[in-house]
Amino acid sequence: MSDRQAHISGESATAQARPGAGEPLLSVRDLCKYFPIRNKGFLRRLIGHVKAADQISFDLMPGETLGLVGESGCGKTTTGRAILRAITPTRGEVLFRANGGGAVDLAKLNRRELTPLRRKMQMIFQDPFSSLNPRMTVRDIVGEPLVIHRLAKGSELEDRVAEMLAMVGLKPEQGTRYPHAFSGGQRQRIGIARALIMRPSLVVCDEAVSALDVSVQAQVINLLQELQEQLGLTYIFIAHDLSVVKHICDRIAVMYAGRIVELSPCRELFEHPLHPYSRALLSAVPNADPTVKMNLDLTGEVADPGNLPSGCSFHPRCSRCFALCKETYPAFQASSPGRFCACHLEQENR
Numbered sequence: 001m002s003d004r005q006a007h008i009s010g011e012s013a014t015a016q017a018r019p020g021a022g023e024p025l026l027s028v029r030d031l032c033k034y035f036p037i038r039n040k041g042f043l044r045r046l047i048g049h050v051k052a053a054d055q056i057s058f059d060l061m062p063g064e065t066l067g068l069v070g071e072s073g074c075g076k077t078t079t080g081r082a083i084l085r086a087i088t089p090t091r092g093e094v095l096f097r098a099n100g101g102g103a104v105d106l107a108k109l110n111r112r113e114l115t116p117l118r119r120k121m122q123m124i125f126q127d128p129f130s131s132l133n134p135r136m137t138v139r140d141i142v143g144e145p146l147v148i149h150r151l152a153k154g155s156e157l158e159d160r161v162a163e164m165l166a167m168v169g170l171k172p173e174q175g176t177r178y179p180h181a182f183s184g185g186q187r188q189r190i191g192i193a194r195a196l197i198m199r200p201s202l203v204v205c206d207e208a209v210s211a212l213d214v215s216v217q218a219q220v221i222n223l224l225q226e227l228q229e230q231l232g233l234t235y236i237f238i239a240h241d242l243s244v245v246k247h248i249c250d251r252i253a254v255m256y257a258g259r260i261v262e263l264s265p266c267r268e269l270f271e272h273p274l275h276p277y278s279r280a281l282l283s284a285v286p287n288a289d290p291t292v293k294m295n296l297d298l299t300g301e302v303a304d305p306g307n308l309p310s311g312c313s314f315h316p317r318c319s320r321c322f323a324l325c326k327e328t329y330p331a332f333q334a335s336s337p338g339r340f341c342a343c344h345l346e347q348e349n350r
């Protein structure tokens with residue numbers, strides 16, 4: 001077994017935030033998405049893979065919000081897209097209980113089989129402007145998923161669009177306008193209305209507030225929390241900024257170079273991060289107290305997932321690195337109930 005393969009077993013990462021809360025809505029097991037690297041010659045021979053998402057495993061309970069955080073290029077968006085089957089995973093399982101019944105492995109379904117399940121899982125994108133068709137009115141943008149899936153037409157369609165616009169804080173008469181007439185925060189509300197009009201159970205928010213001003217970010221996060229309560233939504237919240245996920249997530253999975261390196265309940269992660277990379281990310285979170293110095297314990301560039309270093313992918317940047325770190329990838333193991341970490345140091349300290 002290679003050191004990369006030694007990283008994780010499916011069972012070791014099935015942390016549940018709410019034990020006894022029943023079956024998970026989503027169980028991701030050993031999910032991998034590799035992109036081929038080919039040489040520039042005539043035959044374009046395969047010379048390697050970019051391991052954009054590698055051996056990702058976690059459970060997500062109904063009504064829970066899981067944050068996926070890490071620097072740009074760490075694989076969080078690839079993971080979200082592979083779960084929703086916007087891209088096809090290289091291997092692994094994505095077990096989804098769409099209607100509270102038996103689990104369906106999304107990774108194995110073909111396009112036709114996926115179509116009815118797409119209603120139950122939606123994505124909210126980072127850039128509200130580029131994700132909205134500028135030639136369509138807001139009413140048509142929000143109602144389009146119902147039309148495509150033939151779920152409503154005529155007055156029922158109009159009523160459902162008006163109801164959805166009201167739920168995201170827009171007036172029904174604003175439905176006749178075009179996206180350019182709205183502010184960034186309002187455009188994100190339109191994007192949210194479009195994603196939720198099908199009443200999904202799983203929503204992946206991909207940097208959904210990153211492009212917004214800080215004050216507008218807070219409003220949109222509050223709105224997402226209210227809608228979660230009202231509609232019983234389960235979120236995967238992708239962000240590069242820990243200060244954003246702090247206010248919405250129950251648990252946080254910290255990703256580095258395609259892998260989850262720590263999975264912890266939100267509060268525990270902020271109070272006592274286990275992995276040196278989590279600590280470095282937290283040191284970059286702005287502190288309200290100006291006397292607290294920012295101390296980013298991190299040097300060098302993020303690891304290239306197409307050419308990963310030996311052993312722990314984080315070792316060239318880690319101030320705590322020792323000999324074993326350069327040879328063997330640390331196993332992703334439980335550190336305490338509900339907490340998981342991939343670090344030799346953490347395992348030696350137990």
Ligand code: SF4
Pocket residue numbers: 275276277312313314315316318319320321322325330342343344345346
């Ligand atoms: Fe740092 Fe070693 Fe832990 Fe990797 S395994 S994070 S290099 S201490």
